[in-house]
Amino acid sequence: MPERQVTVKAEVGLHARPAATFVQTAAKATLEVTVAKAGGQPVNAKSILGVLSLDVRQGDTVVISAEGEGAEELLDRLADIASAP
Amino acid sequence: MSTLTGVGVSPGIGFGTGYVFAREIPVPPPGSRHGGDAAAERERAGRALEQVAQDLERRGTLAGGESQKVLEAQALMARDPGLAAEVAGLVEAGTSASRAVYEGFGRYREALAEAGGYLGARVVDLDDVRDRAIAVLEGLPALDVPSRAAEPYVLVARDLAPADTALLSPDAVAAFVTEEGGPTSHTAIIARAMGVPAVVACRGATAVAAGTPMLVDGASGLVRLTPSAREVEAAREAAAARRSALAAVGGPGATADGHPVTLQANIGGPRDVPDALKYGAQGVGLYRTEFLFLGRRKAPSPQEQEAAYLEVLKAFPGERVVVRTLDAGADKPLPFLASSDGEPNPALGMRGTRLFQVHPEVLADQLAALARAASQASARVGVMAPMVATAEEAVRFAAACREAGLPSAGVMIEVPSAALRTADLAAGADFFSIGTNDLAQYAFAADRQVGALTALQDPWQPALLDLVALAVAGAAVRDRPCGVCGEAAGDPVLACVLVGLGVTSLSMAAASLPAVRAALALHTREECVRAAQAARAAESAESARAAARSHLPGLGGLGL
CATH class of the missing domain: 3.20.20.60 (Phosphoenolpyruvate-binding domains)
Structure with missing residues (x-):
């Protein structure tokens, strides 16, 4: 399955505004898309509560996965959001 | 006259009568069940959550700025697909919509509280969404903080959620006093942004009788109840002197x-x-x-x-x-x-x-x-x-x-x-x-x-x-x-x-x-x-x- 592995740079981690932007972007897509901490259980990337519960902090690595038409583009966008400083 | 002590998180002197904001949403009792039509109950839960999401977005649009971002994130919580699945599962098994919403949020609440720090402070956001949805389902009045007042008042609460404070103006609120919260809690952040004095972690604050005059020192964390006119005057002069100094x-x-x-x-x-x-x-x-x-x-x-x-x-x-x-x-x-x-x-x-x-x-x-x-x-x-x-x-x-x-x-x-x-x-x-x-x-x-x-x-x-x-x-x-x-x-x-x-x-x-x-x-x-x-x-x-x-x-x- 196509995936992206990125390190979270934002000082607030994948919380607050970065988390909201990430989830809003994922929710607009019709594909199923998941996010996990490296080596951890994936959660639905369209679920703000799921993403927050991962407790991703600055410097953590996350794996974002999606499959289907447009998956590569979506993953690129999500990877950009997750790795933005 | 007595004094309460908390933690000052937004410096300045505020004086006004206390308005105790208590949004007590009763916990739907464990084991509460719906009438039997699971599909209808599931839809009721979904509609309530969507109504809350739209209300939060509306408040966000009115408030603008940083508050809008917070309220939009809360709207995302109300529309969370993971939560919706959890609620649907519970309702399917016979649980009432209110109780299902309460339990559905419960799992995430625990995870956030456990993480502590920034995420721990977001528990109040989550509780706010949950309580608003339960209020809709139970037909309870939506309590709101008065956004206008003839005289600025001291807003006292257990804790404040972003939706409570989004429409407040500094003209209406003389100071914030909360029983809970810390320097990174929402109340502290919004108070500093508004330039309004605030004291958090102030035990006993919500027990103050409504209408009690309160003098709030957002630097020292001291809250004086029913102070004398001279005391208020002195505190105000000190605050003015600080600003000009x-x-x-x-x-x-x-x-x-x-x-x-x-x-x-x-x-x-x-x-x-x-x-x-x-x-x-x-x-x-x-x-x-x-x-x-x-x-x-x-x-x-x-x-x-x-x-x-x-x-x-x-x-x-x-x-x-x-x-x-x-x-x-x-x-x-x-x-x-x-x-x-x-x-x-x-x-x-x-x-x-x-x-x-x-x-x-x-x-x-x-x-x-x-x-x-x-x-x-x-x-x-x-x-x-x-x-x-x-x-x-x-x-x-x-x-x-x-x-x-x-x-x-x-x-x-x-x-x-x-x-x-x-x-x-x-x-x-x-x-x-x-x-x-x-x-x-x-x-x-x-x-x-x-x-x-x-x-x-x-x-x-x-x-x-x-x-x-x-x-x-x-x-x-x-x-x-x-x-x-x-x-x-x-x-x-x-x-x-x-x-x-x-x-x-x-x-x-x-x-x-x-x-x-x-x-x-x-x-x-x-x-x-x-x-x-x-x-x-x-x-x-x-x-x-x-x-x-x-x-x-x-x-x-x-x-x-």
Whole structure:
């Protein structure tokens, strides 16, 4: 399955505004898309509560996965959001 | 008349009658079940959550700014597909919609509360969404904070959610007082943004009878109930005096008798420069370069580094800018400096300057980029090494700086061994800068990241003041300047004590500069010295603070 592995740079981690932007972007897509901490259980990337519960902090690595038409583009966008400083 | 005590998180004096905001949504009892039509009940739950989401978005649009972002994030919670699935499953099994919403949020609530810190503070956002949805399902009136009032009132609550405060104007609210919350809670953030005084973690606040006149001091955390008119007047005068005292003092830092103290800003990169300039920083005392390196698989290229350094240097023509070389390891590991794998105790492991012995090329690249940037700007560049413990390390670092063409090499004083021996370290250091946070962590063997140990991290601990005094004295023997760039430098009272100990410069978050500048301008160097002596003679952090204050008569004029 196509995936992206990125390190979270934002000082607030994948919380607050970065988390909201990430989830809003994922929710607009019709594909199923998941996010996990490296080596951890994936959660639905369209679920703000799921993403927050991962407790991703600055410097953590996350794996974002999606499959289907447009998956590569979506993953690129999500990877950009997750790795933005 | 009585007084309640909390934690002041937004300074200033507020006076008004108390309005106790209690949105008590009863917990739907465990085992409550619906009538049997699961499909209809599921739809009811979905509609209620969607209604809440739309209401939150509407409030967000009206409020704008930072509040809008928070409310939109809350709307996402109400529309969360994971929550919806959980609620649907519970309703399918017979649970009523209200109880299903309550239990559905429960699981996430636990995860956030467990994470603590920033996420822990978001529990109040989540509870707010949950309670609003339950209120809709149970047909309860949606309680709201009055957004207008003839006279500004003191808003008292257990805690406040963003949706409660989004539509408030500073004209309506004289002050906030909450039973719960801390310095990073929503109430604290919004109060500071609105410029309204606030006291949080104030026990007994919601038991105050509605309509009680309240005098709130957002600096000291004291809340006086039914104060006399004279008391209110005095408090207001003090607040006005503080404002004008802060506004009246500008220019370079100095004590009342003209002893200069360089006041600088701590920055993490170019984006912090505008604030530093706005608050009149005399250059930069600590430029943390980690942010350039974090989250990279490889170190940033020398060209990229040069551009980032140059951008900062150009903002401070002719001023001093002290750049700290990469401080990685411990809580900030980097993949290209992967020597800290599997360390049992990373804070005591390969971190800071120690990593450069294993990866000399990373330091060489950084210094070369800095030297090139320095040659294109008029800022007076200093470079300092983090986590130096011995004179040999200081000498090695200084040699690397000279080789790169950087004439001013300094050392951070964060390890007690370095604080005790600054005179020896002067062999390799042109200047010193004390990092009080790490120095406290290592002196008290208390992990900075363990919240339960914050008392041991108190910069007023007399043992920490002793270490500062020793470091400064050793530096003075060799005629080296010694500044402070930890949190302690931004506390106006402690800043006077540090100056009394002989510290020559203070570097802090830019917003702390006006109060520190004003506190110094109100006291002579002699008064600072006496305050420092009194603090060191004390036996606890608390008594050190009290003793210092008693020797600094000008603090009252600043409302501190």
